[in-house]
Amino acid sequence: MKISFYLNRDLVHADVDPHLTTLVYLRESRGLTGVKESCNEGDCGACVIALGERTEQGMCYHAVNSCLYPVVRLHGKHVVTLEGIHDADELHPLQAAMENEHGAQCGFCTSGIILSLFCLFLRNATPANEDILQALDGSLCRCTGYASILRAARSVAAQVRMDEDIENHLTPAYFSGIPERLDSIDELIDENRKLAVAARDYFIPEDLHELFEILENVDNPSKLTLISGDTDIMVGVNLGKFQPQKIVDLHRIREFTCISRDNGLITIGARATLSDVLDNEEVRRSFPALTEAVRQMCSTPIRNVATLVGNVCTASPIADAIPPLLAYGATVVVQSIKGTRQVPLRDWFKSYRKTALGHDEVVVAIEIPIIDCLASFEKTGKRKTLDIATVNSALAVQVMKGHFETVRLFFGGVAAVPFEAEMTSEFLTGKEAGEAVIYEASRIAAKEISPLSDVRGSLEFRRQLAANHIIKHFTKLMPSLFE
Ligand SMILES: Cc1cc2nc3c(=O)[nH]c(=O)nc-3n(C[C@H](O)[C@H](O)[C@H](O)COP(=O)(O)OP(=O)(O)OC[C@H]3O[C@@H](n4cnc5c(N)ncnc54)[C@H](O)[C@@H]3O)c2cc1C
Ligand code: FES
Ligand code: FES
CATH class of the missing domain: 3.30.465.10 (Uridine Diphospho-n-acetylenolpyruvylglucosamine Reductase; domain 3)
Structure with a gap:
């Protein structure tokens, strides 16, 4: 499939295998080894690149895991790797700060960390501490150099606060011409176009009409896999657990709204x-x-x-x-x-x-x-970010004069499908909010579920978590219950 995009400073026209990931393409076809391959499942951030797109507000750059990003989606975009964040031989201020603060030890995570911070600083040149932490929530440093990495990021933010001139150095000079140059890239075209842009059983419909034609005409619809962000499907493919036969990539459907x-x-x-x-x-x-x-x-x-x-x-x-x-x-x-x-x-x-x-x-x-209710979400996993839940839950309640009028309580991780805790909700409905009622509700919730035991937690542990979630939900909501 023929695609065109900007890779750092250069316009690239390439005929790519649509099933390739951007990571494999950048390393193997373009020799850009600053992009690192490690987990190949979105868990470590070593492969992060900055992806620029034109929007109504101008160019917008996002950190993206290249190991989960299909290469065909680069069409019409600006791809920035470590090799493209600085002018000529100068280090980018973030690279210099990482060096000064000893933020790079073995260096394997460093490229992804710098690209994640680069995207943050393009949006906000003086980020607060929590913005920096959030921008780095997808990056794992196996040498645990986190304190030095945070110091490096903070020092760049502090430099910008003291000397606004440095803000100009956060973006290399060649970036200024990118929007106009992207405008000259044509639509994704396929000379063999029949149903949609397609090659090697990878279809990219442009609108719902093309999509439904594919869904109607394909020989065996059960062999089709629809993909949106592809973050769930691609992990299975990279781990060799799932081999989709035909892919329908939905990312260009023009009727899809935000x-x-x-x-x-x-x-x-x-x-x-x-x-x-x-x-x-x-x-x-x-x-x-x-x-x-x-x-x-x-x-x-x-x-x-x-x-x-x-x-x-x-x-x-x-x-x-x-x-x-x-x-x-x-x-x-x-x-x-x-x-x-x-x-x-x-x-x-x-x-x-x-x-x-x-x-x-x-x-x-x-x-x-949009209903007038109080609601709360709880998740228990092993880590704060980049971890799936052992148990998660959400509660929505409508309260009238201190009494629960309606209660909707749902758990994840306790059954094969998301679970509605009907007995607990029924018990709470009509009751006056108070400590005894909430503790009794937590006991009912624990009894009401029959989760499996697995590596993430035993049946007993999950029951205890469900009970604890009820208490946490109400502890959070309590001040608002009596307003
Ligand atoms: C490192 C990592 C961490 C993650 N952490 C979490 C987490 O903390 N919590 C969590 O809940 N999930 C997590 N996920 C799972 C995943 O990222 C999310 O479920 C995500 O929202 C899936 O969205 P997607 O657009 O990438 O879906 P895709 O991978 O594109 O598709 C997922 C499924 O939905 C179908 N599908 C997609 N779009 C449509 C559509 N428009 N119509 C019909 N079917 C469609 C696909 O066929 C596929 O079956 C994580 C994944 C990774 C890789
Ligand atoms: S290689 Fe680990 S997130 Fe991509
Ligand atoms: S510096 Fe070694 S993994 Fe981060």
């Missing part, structure tokens, strides 16, 4: 990444428990690519966005050539990782009604 608000609903379209959800003011205001779940998901480079719709479609029993979406009463909007249908999220999960999606359908959005 996030909008209308008629008492917030619609999160199939285009919206987890970062879009996290940064959205309306979502934060109306659905704080969803924002909290997304904040605790994955890492910055994964959230920059993974979609909320993808998380719902994985139907993973530990997917973090699902319990809050269930608690808020979300609906899945599904479309096929026959039209659109709406599936309440609570009816979406059929069995372990199986959903109500038909072979000829695609999810176009998640709709969430």
Whole structure:
């Protein structure tokens, strides 16, 4: 498949195998060994690159794990690797600071760390400590040089505060011409175009019409794999656990929307990444428990690519966005050539990782009604970031004069599909909020679930976690319950 993009300073026209990852392409075809390969599953950040795209607000650069990023998606973008962040022989201020503060020890993680910080500094030249920590949440330094790495990042922010001139040195001079040069790149074209841009069983439909043609005409629809951010699917492929036969890459579907608000609903379209959800003011205001779940998901480079719709479609029993979406009463909007249908999220999960999606359908959005409720999300994993949950849960309650009017409580990690704790919710409904009631609810929740024991936790441990989550939810919500 023929693609064109800017790689650091140079325009590249390449005929690529669409099944390749960007990491393999950059290292093996372009000889850019500053991009490191390590875990190959998004867990370490050694392979992070900066990916620039034109947006209405100008160029926008995001840190991305190149080990999970299909190379065909580079078309029309600006790819920046360690080799492209500085002018001529000068070190970039971040590189100089890493050297001065001894932030690079074995150096294997250093390239990804610098690229993650580079993207942060392009957005915010004087980041606060928490911004720096968040930008580095996808980077693992095996030599545990974290203190020196943080000092290096802080020292660049401090230099910019003292001398604004240095801000000009954060971006190499050649960056200024990139937007116009990207404009001259044509649309993705395939001379053999029949259904969509396609090569080697990799289809890139441009709109829903092309997508439905593929879904209708393909010989064996069960052999098709739809991908959005590809963060879930690509891990399986890289680990050799899953070999998709035909891929339909949804990233260019022009009808897919991002996030909008209308008629008492917030619609999160199939285009919206987890970062879009996290940064959205309306979502934060109306659905704080969803924002909290997304904040605790994955890492910055994964959230920059993974979609909320993808998380719902994985139907993973530990997917973090699902319990809050269930608690808020979300609906899945599904479309096929026959039209659109709406599936309440609570009816979406059929069995372990199986959903109500038909072979000829695609999810176009998640709709969430804006209701007046108090809600909370809890997740217990082994680490704060880059870890899947042992148990997660979300609670949404409506309270009238100190009494629970409605209660919706959902757990992940306790059954093959996300689990509604109906007995606990029923017990709480109509009760007056108070310590004894909450402790009794936590005992009911622990009894109500029958989780499996596995490497992440035994049945007893998960029951205890479920009970603890109830107490944590109400401890958090307690001040608001009596307002
Ligand atoms: C390092 C790492 C850390 C992670 N951490 C977390 C975590 O903390 N919590 C968590 O919940 N998840 C986590 N994940 C899993 C994953 O990133 C999320 O589930 C993500 O939201 C998936 O979105 P995606 O767009 O990448 O989905 P994809 O990988 O593109 O697709 C996922 C599934 O959804 C289907 N699909 C995608 N889009 C559509 C559509 N529009 N219509 C129909 N079907 C569709 C695909 O066919 C596939 O079955 C992690 C993954 C990695 C690699
Ligand atoms: S190689 Fe570890 S995140 Fe890509
Ligand atoms: S410096 Fe050694 S892994 Fe980070």
